[in-house]
Structure formats: structure tokens, C-alpha cells
Amino acid sequence: MIGNKAVYAGWKAAGMPDMLNGDDHFAYIVGYSDKTVHPQNGITRVAVATIFFRLLTDKVRDANSTLTNNYSDISRGIWYDHAVSTLSKMGIVKGDSHGRFGPNAPITCAEAMTLIDRVLNRLPESRDDLLNGMIQWSDNTDTSKWYYLVVQEAANSHYDDIKSDHHEKWTKLRDTRDWTQVEK
Structure with missing residues (x-):
């Protein structure tokens, strides 16, 4: 993708997957400690994983909750450990063939499409x-x-x-x- 484009994956409000919270509209973006959200910046793999983690229903999140993963670059206790570990257990996010997640790497269009397809x-x-x-x-x-x-x-x-x-x-x-x- 080049430029500012809206991407739609055929989302239908009536077809909200059971795993996603469609009733309560809680914030899924928290922002940074300096009270910014950096809306014009790129986004990392862990930021996107955290967004999808926050969009899960409490029931689904609780049923799949884990702090365990096999990624060599995700440290136990780091702020995104719970989100990445849980979504990894659910098969929504995956790492590379070398056992790394690449937390700070920017997400590609193909990776974004993959996450959306898996969630939907x-x-x-x-x-x-x-x-x-x-x-x-x-x-x-x-x-x-x-x-x-x-x-x-x-x-x-x-x-x-x-x-x-x-x-x-x-x-x-x-x-x-x-x-x-x-x-x-």
C-alpha cells in the first residue's frame, strides 16, 4: 500500500466474530506516558498484537490467557508479553522460522491481512x-x-x-x- 488508504476486509457489524468484543466499546489504544499517541507513525508488530488482544472479549481473553511463549525475543514480564503470548497460543500471531517474534519490526501489509483474516x-x-x-x-x-x-x-x-x-x-x-x- 502506498499513501493513506482505508483497507476493508468485508467486515459486517452483524457478523462480528464471537472472539471480538462488539458490545462494549473500550479503548484499545492507550497511548504513551508523555500523553501522545503518534497517529502519523508506523506501527510495530507488538502494538498491533496488543490492539487485537484488547479487542478480544473478556471471556475469550481469560480462556486463552498465558504468559508463556517460545519466542527468543519476548522477555517474560515485558509490557506486551501477555498479549503476544495469548494471541500466539490462539494462533493469531506467529513468529519467524528462527523462533523470533520481531516485536519492534514494522508490520507489513501481508502481516496485517494475515492477522485480520485469522481474527475473522x-x-x-x-x-x-x-x-x-x-x-x-x-x-x-x-x-x-x-x-x-x-x-x-x-x-x-x-x-x-x-x-x-x-x-x-x-x-x-x-x-x-x-x-x-x-x-x-
Whole structure:
């Protein structure tokens, strides 16, 4: 993404996943000790993980709460330990193949799409779960890349069935919404 763009992943108020708090509107941004929020700055992986942790319902957060993780770069007791450990246990956040989380790394577009897809349970399992005729992006053609399915999921409007393993299988492509009309 380049520039200031709103990104929508097909969120429907009526379809709020049970794991997210849709009733109580508590603040999920706390800010810094100097009374700033840095709205124009980039955002780190731990900041995004903390936001999603705060958006969980108390019931889901409590049921999955842990301070244990296997990341070599997440110290026990650091301010984001609880959020990263809990979301990691839930399978929402993951580290790299070297056992690191990369807490202060900026989040990429693909990582943001992955988090959103995981929270919304919008997860195709393989290329076979997608449909011919879907939108294809010139910079997302390598089906072996970890982010291929995530980008396709986020960029294609569709109907789906949920398979027994909780992954989705697309059943029909739908017209892409004209967001320019909504965003006026």
C-alpha cells in the first residue's frame, strides 16, 4: 500500500466474530506516558498484537490467557508479553522460522491481512479452496509464498462454506463493492 488508504476486509457489524468484543466499546489504544499517541507513525508488530488482544472479549481473553511463549525475543514480564503470548497460543500471531517474534519490526501489509483474516476466521487452506476468475495481482502470483492465500482472501469478494477443519472453501465470487461510494 502506498499513501493513506482505508483497507476493508468485508467486515459486517452483524457478523462480528464471537472472539471480538462488539458490545462494549473500550479503548484499545492507550497511548504513551508523555500523553501522545503518534497517529502519523508506523506501527510495530507488538502494538498491533496488543490492539487485537484488547479487542478480544473478556471471556475469550481469560480462556486463552498465558504468559508463556517460545519466542527468543519476548522477555517474560515485558509490557506486551501477555498479549503476544495469548494471541500466539490462539494462533493469531506467529513468529519467524528462527523462533523470533520481531516485536519492534514494522508490520507489513501481508502481516496485517494475515492477522485480520485469522481474527475473522477467513482462512482458505490451499489454492484448491479458491475459485477461477478471482482477482489476481501482478505482485502476488507465486502460490508458494506464505502470503499468497492471505492476499487472495483479503482482495476477493466471495461466498464460502466452512470445511470441517474450520478453513473456508469459496463457493462463488461476488461483485466487489465500490468502496469509493461508501468512503465519500
